[in-house]
Amino acid sequence: MANTQSAKKRVRASLRKRDRNRSTRSAVKTLVSRARRPAVPGAGSLTSEEVRRAISALDKAAEKGVLHANNASRRKARLMSALAKLAPASEKPAARATSPAKAPSTRSKTAKAKG
Template sequence: MANIKSAKKRILVNETKAARNKAIKSKVKTSIKKVDAAVVANDKDLAKEMLRNAISELDKATTKGVYHKNTTSRKISRLTKAVNSIA
């Protein structure tokens, strides 16, 4: 355990930020799973709706600094490709 006051504060701040990042990542993963489930079920309308929500969540996570912009672009690209593959 830290003895210096500023070090103690950093520990608390890091815990807070880690919890925030974890919540945001969890939200993103859930939205991605919903898209994948719709693709597996071959429900194009639901998949498009879920894709729209997933892209929104990914963009929010990127602006908050949780994901790098290239990571977000890659994930969006793969999801879009999967949704477009539905006949």
């Protein structure tokens, strides 16, 4: 048991912090599981709105220090990957038109250095 006054205060503070962190972690888990669950029974599709909410909750938890930043990042990547796999091909953005390669400069490097 804590002996000094400051140690006793740290125990009280850590209990408050634990409850707050537990609540945040629970909310994040709920939102992530909701995002992973199909919107309609039998349909295996993630809704982008639910994924957006889950990602927002993960970002906030990482910002508060409840989750490690890399942990939140990994979870977000997995959610986005699952969403991308289930998105129909028609919704995917078209590939960018590639521009022709830029012609190399005709001036030599020594000419630039002298000028």
